[in-house]
Amino acid sequence: MKVLSVKQGSPLIFIILTVLVMVAFILALAVGRYPVPPGRVFKILSSTVIPGRGDWSPITESVILKIRLPRVGMALAGGIGLGVCGAIFQGIFRNPLVSPGVVGVTSGAGFGAALAILIFGMGIMTQLFAFLFGGGALLLTWTITKRTRGSSLLVFVLSGVIINMFFQAMISLVKFMADSEEKLPSIVYWLMGSLSSCSWRKISFIIPLILIISMILVLMRRRINLLSLGNETVLSLGVNPAVLMNIILVLTTVIVSAIVSIAGIVGWIGLIIPHIARMIVGPDHERLIPASALLGAIFFMTVDTVGRTISPQDIPLGILTALLGAPLFIGLLIRTRGEWNL
Amino acid sequence: MTISISNGSFSYDGKKEIFHNLNFLLKKGEILSVLGPNGCGKTTLLKILLEIHHLSGGVMKVDNQPCRHGRNGNQHFGYVPQSTGVPVAYSVFQMVLLGRSRFIGTFSRPSPGDYQKVEEILKMVNISHLAVRSFASLSGGERQLVLIARALATEARVLVFDEPTSSLDLVNQHHTVELMRVLSHEKGYSIIFSTHDPTHALHISDNTILINREGTSLFGLTKEMITEKHMKLLFGVETRILDLSLNEGMVSRGVMPILPPFKPRAVNS
Numbered sequence: 098m099k100v101l102s103v104k105q106g107s108p109l110i111f112i113i114l115t116v117l118v119m120v121a122f123i124l125a126l127a128v129g130r131y132p133v134p135p136g137r138v139f140k141i142l143s144s145t146v147i148p149g150r151g152d153w154s155p156i157t158e159s160v161i162l163k164i165r166l167p168r169v170g171m172a173l174a175g176g177i178g179l180g181v182c183g184a185i186f187q188g189i190f191r192n193p194l195v196s197p198g199v200v201g202v203t204s205g206a207g208f209g210a211a212l213a214i215l216i217f218g219m220g221i222m223t224q225l226f227a228f229l230f231g232g233g234a235l236l237l238t239w240t241i242t243k244r245t246r247g248s249s250l251l252v253f254v255l256s257g258v259i260i261n262m263f264f265q266a267m268i269s270l271v272k273f274m275a276d277s278e279e280k281l282p283s284i285v286y287w288l289m290g291s292l293s294s295c296s297w298r299k300i301s302f303i304i305p306l307i308l309i310i311s312m313i314l315v316l317m318r319r320r321i322n323l324l325s326l327g328n329e330t331v332l333s334l335g336v337n338p339a340v341l342m343n344i345i346l347v348l349t350t351v352i353v354s355a356i357v358s359i360a361g362i363v364g365w366i367g368l369i370i371p372h373i374a375r376m377i378v379g380p381d382h383e384r385l386i387p388a389s390a391l392l393g394a395i396f397f398m399t400v401d402t403v404g405r406t407i408s409p410q411d412i413p414l415g416i417l418t419a420l421l422g423a424p425l426f427i428g429l430l431i432r433t434r435g436e437w438n439l
Numbered sequence: 440m441t442i443s444i445s446n447g448s449f450s451y452d453g454k455k456e457i458f459h460n461l462n463f464l465l466k467k468g469e470i471l472s473v474l475g476p477n478g479c480g481k482t483t484l485l486k487i488l489l490e491i492h493h494l495s496g497g498v499m500k501v502d503n504q505p506c507r508h509g510r511n512g513n514q515h516f517g518y519v520p521q522s523t524g525v526p527v528a529y530s531v532f533q534m535v536l537l538g539r540s541r542f543i544g545t546f547s548r549p550s551p552g553d554y555q556k557v558e559e560i561l562k563m564v565n566i567s568h569l570a571v572r573s574f575a576s577l578s579g580g581e582r583q584l585v586l587i588a589r590a591l592a593t594e595a596r597v598l599v600f601d602e603p604t605s606s607l608d609l610v611n612q613h614h615t616v617e618l619m620r621v622l623s624h625e626k627g628y629s630i631i632f633s634t635h636d637p638t639h640a641l642h643i644s645d646n647t648i649l650i651n652r653e654g655t656s657l658f659g660l661t662k663e664m665i666t667e668k669h670m671k672l673l674f675g676v677e678t679r680i681l682d683l684s685l686n687e688g689m690v691s692r693g694v695m696p697i698l699p700p701f702k703p704r705a706v707n708s
Contacts, residue, residue: 329489329520381529
């Protein structure tokens, strides 16, 4: 029994967080300009699995299943993805200021999407370009690190910061070149982050992709824990740290590019959510990564729901995540007096 | 199991050699100390054994077979780093369990066998009572024992210690050195440890490699290597070595002999 208590913490917090995810999911589907009672939302969702018709109108069903479900589903998957990536990045770079944007992937993918909007307008090419340039940004960061013959984390983070700045400048260049009547507003609005363009066609591939890779990373969490021990120790434990690090970077890049390709740049969640998770479950990745995933989902779904309900027009995610996240974070910081460690 | 390097050399950039013509042989149950001043390449040699770096010249052999460079490190060696803090708040049990990583798949949970092995090792190193404690809350000496336990959990038969006593007080230095002696002479582990303290090398090692700042090395029986003449050449100070024959078995009786202090004046070279 003693050993059991050593190897596992209390599962209660995960039960609470999972219930909260489900509640946030149902509420996000229920709330909006066309409100639907949560009980009916649940019945409509159930009817997709268990055949049978209820007493709701086709419009209600259409609002829930065709309009809100893809959007809320994307917020759920995106929140999980950003929560997982943020927790992993802060852990492997041993730096509390790191977010998934640090290796330049967010800006790279953002530039790719902006470029696609400039050339082709909004469409499937936006997603494709986001993936291509997200991967390209990681490759550039990798190449710079390799050319310095170092594999130090600091060199990697520094290269990422430089690539990030480079792609930020490229985004500005695209904005500068864009037609100010039509394309500039859509690029600017898109870069501020929004799930308003979610449709089943767009996300039917992206959501499973994010969820499957996030699940793989969650299952790898014990290995990811090892990376905090230093290369000599990790190698002597039979794990190649460089190979593990590269696998993690590729998987996280796919997640971040996938999210950026749909939602634009949503930077805050990957930075703040792991900290909140750490305050709740501590720094061990075994618990931190799943907790960060669940919290990310709750936060993303909440922010998106608030963004589309409090004003007639959708408020961009980039604005709301910071406006809601900052006071939440400050509150937790004061309550815990900063007494948690990385 | 025997480990050897013959005519080994290493350089980071292909130009300046950290050491050259390095030779040693380590047999089962023996202790080999690597002695030299700071910056002479002791840690580099340990990294070569762990396959973080590879020899620029010469051959490393395990059981007379040339060592094949694997991607996942050298499974024959368990590594005990210098006692340092750990960013993740592990318990002692979790810390030792990490030693089982080689046997646990990337996506798998530790098996009951892994837990049992960890319990056995905690008992063997006499730290079962610390199992639920946080590693970060332990004293330097206790941490060292946990790191040794983790290396034992890898099931490697050769243990590599990086300056095991450098950050410990006198009592914990004694405990560590004594545990190394027991592991080697009673449990059959082979041990390689780096140190800049000739006292510890003299007390427990069978053979010694001396490396100076120019990368020149010398290998032989410890009592032939740790001499006043060699210490003068290696560290540049005069030393006196007590006649330890009067005190044979002193360490195993739990008494820590102390080498007389270095004379404060430097030798004119």
